[in-house]
Amino acid sequence: MPGLVVERLDPRFLTHALADLPRGVVVVTGTNGKTTTTKMLVAILREHGLTVFTNPTGSNFTRGVISAMLAEIPLSGRLRADLAVLELDEAHALKFAAEVRPTHSLLLNVARDQLDRFAEIDHTAGLLAELAEQTTVGVVLNLNDSFVSRIAGRVPDGVGVTYFGVDPSIADRLPELQEADVRFEDDFTPPEPTAADGLLKPHDERSFEVRFGAAERVGPMVLKQRGLAAMINATAATSTARMLLGTEFREVAGVAALERVEPPFGRGEIIDADGQPLELVLVKNPAGFTVALSTYGNTPVTTMIAINDNYADGRDVSWLYDVSFESLQGKGVGLTSGVRAYDMALRLQYDDVAVAQVEPDLDLALERFLTDYRDEPKRIFCTYTAMMALRRNLAARYGLANFGEEARL
Amino acid sequence: MTSQPNGKGQIKVVHIYPREMSIYGDLGNTRALASRLRWHGYQPLVHQHHPGNDFPTDAHLVLGGGGQDSGQARVESDLVHNAEVLRALAADGTPMLMICGMYQLFGNAFITIGGERLPGIGILDVTTQGNAKRMIGPVVLDTAYGDVVGYENHSGSTQLGPGQRPFGMVRSGMGNNGTDGTEGAVTGNVFGSYLHGPVLPANPAFADALIGLAVERALGEPFVPGRIDDAIADQARTRQVRRLVG
Numbered sequence: 001m002p003g004l005v006v007e008r009l010d011p012r013f014l015t016h017a018l019a020d021l022p023r024g025v026v027v028v029t030g031t032n033g034k035t036t037t038t039k040m041l042v043a044i045l046r047e048h049g050l051t052v053f054t055n056p057t058g059s060n061f062t063r064g065v066i067s068a069m070l071a072e073i074p075l076s077g078r079l080r081a082d083l084a085v086l087e088l089d090e091a092h093a094l095k096f097a098a099e100v101r102p103t104h105s106l107l108l109n110v111a112r113d114q115l116d117r118f119a120e121i122d123h124t125a126g127l128l129a130e131l132a133e134q135t136t137v138g139v140v141l142n143l144n145d146s147f148v149s150r151i152a153g154r155v156p157d158g159v160g161v162t163y164f165g166v167d168p169s170i171a172d173r174l175p176e177l178q179e180a181d182v183r184f185e186d187d188f189t190p191p192e193p194t195a196a197d198g199l200l201k202p203h204d205e206r207s208f209e210v211r212f213g214a215a216e217r218v219g220p221m222v223l224k225q226r227g228l229a230a231m232i233n234a235t236a237a238t239s240t241a242r243m244l245l246g247t248e249f250r251e252v253a254g255v256a257a258l259e260r261v262e263p264p265f266g267r268g269e270i271i272d273a274d275g276q277p278l279e280l281v282l283v284k285n286p287a288g289f290t291v292a293l294s295t296y297g298n299t300p301v302t303t304m305i306a307i308n309d310n311y312a313d314g315r316d317v318s319w320l321y322d323v324s325f326e327s328l329q330g331k332g333v334g335l336t337s338g339v340r341a342y343d344m345a346l347r348l349q350y351d352d353v354a355v356a357q358v359e360p361d362l363d364l365a366l367e368r369f370l371t372d373y374r375d376e377p378k379r380i381f382c383t384y385t386a387m388m389a390l391r392r393n394l395a396a397r398y399g400l401a402n403f404g405e406e407a408r409l
Numbered sequence: 410m411t412s413q414p415n416g417k418g419q420i421k422v423v424h425i426y427p428r429e430m431s432i433y434g435d436l437g438n439t440r441a442l443a444s445r446l447r448w449h450g451y452q453p454l455v456h457q458h459h460p461g462n463d464f465p466t467d468a469h470l471v472l473g474g475g476g477q478d479s480g481q482a483r484v485e486s487d488l489v490h491n492a493e494v495l496r497a498l499a500a501d502g503t504p505m506l507m508i509c510g511m512y513q514l515f516g517n518a519f520i521t522i523g524g525e526r527l528p529g530i531g532i533l534d535v536t537t538q539g540n541a542k543r544m545i546g547p548v549v550l551d552t553a554y555g556d557v558v559g560y561e562n563h564s565g566s567t568q569l570g571p572g573q574r575p576f577g578m579v580r581s582g583m584g585n586n587g588t589d590g591t592e593g594a595v596t597g598n599v600f601g602s603y604l605h606g607p608v609l610p611a612n613p614a615f616a617d618a619l620i621g622l623a624v625e626r627a628l629g630e631p632f633v634p635g636r637i638d639d640a641i642a643d644q645a646r647t648r649q650v651r652r653l654v655g
Binding site: 112120121122315316317318319320321322340342343345346347349350355358360 | 434435437440444478547560562605606641644645648
C-alpha cells in the first residue's frame with residue numbers, strides 16, 4: 001500500500017501536506033454515521049464553490065488519508081485545496097491529531113462498537129474528548145448524546161462550540177438513534193440550543209428541515225438515503241457547514257447538495273437484481289443494527305443476514321444479543337450466512353423469527369437467495385467483510401463496473 | 410420452537426444490574442433462560458434488580474454480567490449492601506451464573522494495577538489482579554457439560570484459591586489468567602466465568618443444568634425437560650470448536 005511506504009519514510013508527511021490549507025482541516029468521528037456525514041458535509045462545501053480534499057470511504061485510517069493525498073499532491077508538496085474533511089475512527093483520529101491538529105472536529109456519537117478493539121465505551125468517549133482538546137478553532141457536538149455533549153467542558157478556551165440534535169418535538173424518537181441502556185441518569189443536563197445550533201425537525205418519513213433558532217431553517221428537503229439516522233447525519237453536516245462557512249452559507253446550496261448525495265457504500269444502496277430491488281445494508285454494532293431495522297422495518301421484504309467475525313467485523317458476535325429482531329417475525333428470514341451463520345440463526349430462534357435456510361458460504365447463500373426469491377424485493381443486512389464479498393459477487397453477476405468502489409468525486 | 414403449556418411451575422430468574430453490568434450481550438443469557446424455561450413447559454418470571462432496590466430473597470436463579478469500570482463503581486455499594494443475602498442464597502444452593510465483571514466481584518478481591526485492593530463478596534475463592542494487557546478472543550472450554558464456547562474480553566488476571574474448582578479447562582483461549590489452563594470457578598451451584606458469547610444460548614447443556622438446579626430449588630421436585638430442538642445451537646458450537654481446536 002503506497003500510504004504505508006510514505007508514512008514510514010516521513011511521519012511528518014501529513015503535517016507538511018495539510019499545513020496552511022486556507023480553511024483548515026476538519027475531522028469527522030464517532031461510532032455511527034461517519035461516512036454518510038462526511039460525504040454530506042463535503043457535498044455542501046463543494047456546492048459553495050470550495051475545493052475540498054477528503055479521504056475515500058472505507059479507508060478511514062491515517063494511511064488511507066496519505067494514499068488519497070499522494071494522488072493529488074503536486075511536486076510542491078502542498079495540497080491544492082481550500083480545506084480537508086477527513087473521516088477517521090476514534091483511535092485513528094487521535095493518532096492523526098498528534099501529527100496535524102484539526103481546526104474543526106465534528107463528534108457524532110458514542111455507541112458500543114467492536115469492544116474487542118476499544119474495550120470500553122467510556123474509553124471511546126474519552127478519545128473523543130481528547131480530540132476536542134486538540135482542536136484549534138471549532139467543535140461540533142451531538143446535543144442529545146450525553147457522552148458527546150458533555151465534552152463541551154473539555155473544549156479549550158477560545159475554541160467555538162456548536163451543537164446539532166433533534167427538535168424537542170421528536171425527543172421520543174431518540175431511542176431509534178442511540179442506545180439508552182449504557183447512558184446513566186447523572187448530573188449532566190444538556191445545554192439549551194441557540195440560533196447557531198441545528199435541530200432536526202421531520203415533516204414525515206422522508207421530508208425534514210434543520211432549524212436554527214426560531215427564524216432560520218434549511219429545508220424542507222428529501223434525501224436519497226432513507227431513515228431518521230440519515231436525517232440526523234444531514235443535520236450534523238449542515239450545522240458543521242454553517243460553522244465553517246459563517247455568513248457565506250446559503251440555504252439553497254445546502255439543500256441542493258444534500259438532496260443529491262447518493263447513499264454511500266452499503267448504507268441502503270439499491271441494486272437492480274433481475275428486475276427486483278436488492279438493498280444492501282451494512283451493520284456493525286447494536287445501535288447501527290437497531291437503527292437499520294427501524295429504518296427498514298415499515299417496509300418488510302425478504303431478508304438475508306450475513307455475519308462474519310473477522311477483525312474488521314468485530315470478532316465477538318455477542319452484540320447480536322443487544323439487538324431486538326422481533327420486527328422480522330412477520331416475514332421471517334430467508335437465509336443466514338457468513339462464518340457465524342449458525343450463531344445468527346440461533347439468535348433469531350431466541351426472538352421467534354423463522355429462518356428458512358442457513359448457509360455459511362456467502363456465494364452459495366447469495367445464489368440461493370437470488371434464485372429462491374427471484375420475483376420479490378430483497379434486503380441483505382451484512383457485516384463489513386461479508387458485504388465486501390457479496391459486492392464482488394453482485395458486481396460480476398450484474399455487470400456493475402465500479403460497484404464496490406466509491407466513485408472518485 | 411414449539412411452545413408448551415407453562416403448567417409445570419413458576420421459576421423466578423433475577424438479573425442483577427442489567428443496566429450497569431451488561432455491556433457485552435450478557436442480557437442474552439437471561440433471554441435464553443426465559444425462552445428455554447418456556448420451551449420446557451415452565452413459567453419464567455424475570456426480575457431485574459437495580460442498585461438501591463430490595464434484593465428478592467425468593468430468587469430461584471441469579472444472573473450477572475460484565476460491565477465497564479464505571480458500571481462496577483455504580484453497583485459496588487449495592488452489592489456490599491446485599492452481600493449477606495447473596496451469600497445466604499448461595500449457601501442454600503441457589504444456582505447463580507456470574508460473567509466477567511460480576512465474576513470478579515463475586516471473588517475475594519480485585520487488585521488494581523495501582524495496587525489498590527477492592528474487596529469482593531467472597532462467594533468464590535478467587536482473586537483478580539488488574540493488568541495492562543487485555544485477554545481478548547474466542548474460547549473453547551472442556552467442562553462438565555462438554556465443550557463450551559464463548560468470547561473473553563478482560564484485563565483482570567484471576568487466580569483460584571487452594572481447592573477452588575474451575576468451571577472448565579481451556580482448550581483454546583486464555584481463561585482465568587492465560588497460564589494455568591483454568592477458566593472460571595464453581596462453588597456449590599454458583600458459577601463464575603469470563604465467557605461472553607453470550608454463553609448460554611450456544612451451550613444449551615449448561616443452560617439446562619442451571620435450569621434443572623433452579624427447578625429443584627423452586628418446586629422441590631426433579632426437572633422434567635421438554636423437547637427442544639437444539640440443532641442450530643449445536644451447529645454454531647461445534648463449528649466454533651472445529652475452527653479453534655480442529
